[in-house]
Amino acid sequence: MATPATIVILYYSRSGSTQQLADAIANGVRKTGAEPLLRTIDSDDDAASSRDLVIANTDLADCDGLIMGSPTRFGHMASGLQKFWEQTSREWLRGVLVDKPAAAFTSSSSMHGGQESTLLSMLVPLLHHGMLVLGIPYTEPELQQTTAGGTPYGASHVEHAAGSRLSKHELSLAEELGSRVARTALRLAAQKETKSL
Template sequence: MSYILVLYYSRYGSVKQMAQHVARGIESMNIETKIRTVPPVSPTTEASEPAVPDSGAPYVTIDDLKNCAGLALGSPTRFGNMAAPLKYFIDQTSSLWVGNNLVNKPATVFSSTASLHGGQETTLISMMLPLFHLGFILLGVPYSENELNTTHTGGTPYGTTHVAGPNSKNPISEDEQHLCYAQGKRLAEITLRMIKN
């Protein structure tokens, strides 16, 4: 059965909440959603995380990515880039690149930052670059979503964003929730069209 993979890394919970709103949008189109995360990275060379997380979403596998019909990718900002744990996973996907396993599958990206000018758009672009190399077709958030024009918190045409605040305590605004939902729904709509063709 076809599914859309919602893959994220979240240290303080904001990106996890965004992923859940994106997944709701996907599921509104009656397509299965798999929500997955990645383990934190460690400076040691030995495995420091269990194979299965104690709580929350399961860790992603290469097969989860290989077999998805579409992808929603989320990360907090780290100096204008995606977080290292997510990049570490993506760097292990060379076999999917060589095998052209992800060519012409739709994808979208979303992010959270501590401040309004904390690198939201560059983080989204940093997530897009490897997806282009893997052959994905990237989808953003169109300005037909009115909340993109009215939000005072987060949101860009490149993908939904959230301003978590310096202590990561800001709740996801109604505008951000709507944009996450709309982004997931759009991804599902395009994925379903591509599956039918």
């Protein structure tokens, strides 16, 4: 039996915090029955994670949703992720990501490290590709309870507040973001299948 939805989790991680968020998001995707596909970017940085495969442009066409993560870089995504999106004009012209759900996640070393502007900057190329952007609604109790990371714009981790490990609220919010994108992708796939019958 084929997997009903594949969610690409595209991230760059230098110290491991963003990778921890990616893993928690992947757990949330799995809880829905969808398949997470962890991907990273090609990087010259020896400290960057090389555990997962480098993303290929074909992954965009084949996925049912995408969640992108980066540490904050002066309130913006890492340059390698920006470079990747600058090389997706062909996919943009073909509309391979149109109407697929998307979300973002980030990490920073301090509470005021630019998380929200980083999350918003990551959403810009996803909006240009016609994706359906999702965040974390305030109906999630952990969003009200967190003293570290977690925003309505996406999942996040603050290392200064909680150390290098995710806090229980950060972990829960990351899993919920993965589940939310996957549930949306599954609903959209079911609607498409119903229309084709």
